[in-house]
Amino acid sequence: MLVSCLSLRSTTTLLSTLKMLTPLLLAFAVLTQSSFTAATSSVTWLQPQRSAIVKLSTPGYPSKEGAGQHAIILKFELSADNKTLLLDGTPFLPLQNYYIPPRISAYHVPDDIKKDAIIAIAESRTAGKESIRGQRLELDYDRLVEGDPTGGPPYYNHKPTLRFRLMGLGSDGADTLLDPQKQDIVQVSMRDQNEGGWSNDAASSYTIDDIELLPAEKVYAELSTSLGDHMGPEADQEKECTRKNWKCPDEGVYEAGSPYRTPYRFIWRKRYDQYGRIGSLRHAFVEQWEISKQKVYNDPRNSALVALGVLLATVLAIVSGLKSRAQRAAAAKEPTKKHWTEKEAEKAARKADKAAQKAEAKEGEKHEQVEDEEEEEEDSEDEDAAWMSEMAAQSGEVQMTVDETSNLIDLMSDEEGDLDAAAAIPADKALSIEPKKKKKNSNKRVAFKAETEE
Structure with missing residues (x-):
């Protein structure tokens, strides 16, 4: 009986101890999980104000075999000269060519990926590759910019802001359209350290002040009131693009009061290729130009003719340049020579006139002298x-x-x-x-x- 009492007392004590430790264990587990697992749509800074990794959750993307929720990894960083914001190594603000938006792809990862794995992926380490699911996904995206540094004049956009939203994902030829209201918006705020000059000045140098993840509903509500022509996803309406239109621009892109406007905001991969907006007159012109160049380069005869034409053009240019140079040199000397000749002629004429006048005067004096001598001689003869x-x-x-x-x-x-x-x-x-x-x-x-x- 004594043994039974002792066993009962020990069990009661153990249960009491477990009850006390349970909250501590749960708190430790939560802390441990939070330290190794990234929150949904998180930002991980690699270098303050220069580079960061954004894990962007993709609600609505179909899961296979119970793989759980998905996300993509986006790397935002400044170029080496601090003049351009890069997205996965591609110039994204400002763009190199506004008529041909860049094609972006991203790593596909599980939504509960750990931060260590995110950093490993950014640094291209083997440990990070284990968390990557399949191949990179092609992105359809909404690129909305406020204060584009090249949008002027006047060029005083020293605090550009990028708003990036996923619209769809593509893999193995299959395109998945995402619900725009469920996608978070990545907002990247930049600042030019050379605020004393123009925003397109060669001395411009940017820093990344902040990267935020905001709900689409809130962002579009603010945009519709503060940025004039900027609109929400309802502005993306598929319109027929024909050669009657030079570039077929998107609606809801332009900043209020900006005369230089980015033509495209909603970048669907099926609407663009390497020549620009498919169906536009500009696209047809650029495509034909590129095809013509390829035909010339690929055909040896055409290449020889082109080379000969270039050679002849070069020779003609050199000859023409030499001839023009000689003509310019002659033209530069002729006025001086002509001026000098006229001056000398005037001098000679004046000298000739003076000499003639002197000769006439001498001749007159001589004639008068001869006449005087003749008269004197006649008088002398009469006297004699x-x-x-x-x-x-x-x-x-x-x-x-x-x-x-x-x-x-x-x-x-x-x-x-x-x-x-x-x-x-x-x-x-x-x-x-x-x-x-x-x-x-x-x-x-x-x-x-x-x-x-x-």
Whole structure:
């Protein structure tokens, strides 16, 4: 009986101890589970303000063989130069080409994946691969941006915000449409550290201020009132896209007051290919252009013709450039040369005029001098003739008139040096004249002596 009492007392004590330990054990289990299992749609930072892993739950995606709920892994990070937000290594804000939205795929994982496995997947370690289910899933997504840094002018969007929502998943050729109201929205808030310049400046440098997971209902309710033209998922309406429209843009994309608008927000994989929006005129143009280039490159003959054409074009460009350069050089020299010639011609003309004037003046002076000399010579001859007649009369020799004496003097100064005294003396009186042989000099008098023959 004593043994029975002791056993009963021990059992009672053990039960009491278990009752006391149960809450502690449950709390420990909860803490342990929370430390190793990520919550639904969680954010795991890899590097503060630079990179993070988002585990995004996908309610409505069908489970196979009781595999439980599913999720996808998205890695948001800044580029090395801090100018672009990358999604799984693809430029996502701003886009490289707004007409060709990027195709995004993501790892498919269980919704209860642990954080250690998430980090292992991000770091491409083997431990993380064990948690991946099958192949990567192709994503249909809603990309909505507020304050795109390239959306201007004016370029003052220094705090861009990205809102990302899943619309569908594709695997093995099968597409699954998700309920838009049940999907969480990933909101990434960025900030430009170079707020003093333009948002599209080369000096821009971004940080990731925050990454939040928000319910779609709340986000779209705020968007419909604060961002003007931005609308909820009801804006995604399938419209016929034909070549009558250049790019077939989406509705509900544009920011209020922004003249530069992103044409596409709802990115369905079936609507786009490597040439852009299928069915649009732009798509047809780009496709034909690419096909033409491929035909040229793939056909050796066409390639040879293209190479020859490029060579000829290069040669012509070089020749044309050299010719243009020579023409420019000649044109640059001609004005100077022409100006110099005209200047010299003007100088020469002025010199010629001065020389002509001087020559005319000298000629006039010479002519006047000759006339003066002739007049003086005539006067001198008359004086000489008168003097000779007077001297002859005084000496008793043959008297001659002044005219006869002048004629005699003219005969004596003849260029040939001949003397015909008879022409100056009357025929009834013969004279014997002996002229003095002297050199002709118009400035000197001619002396002679006439003797009468008896």
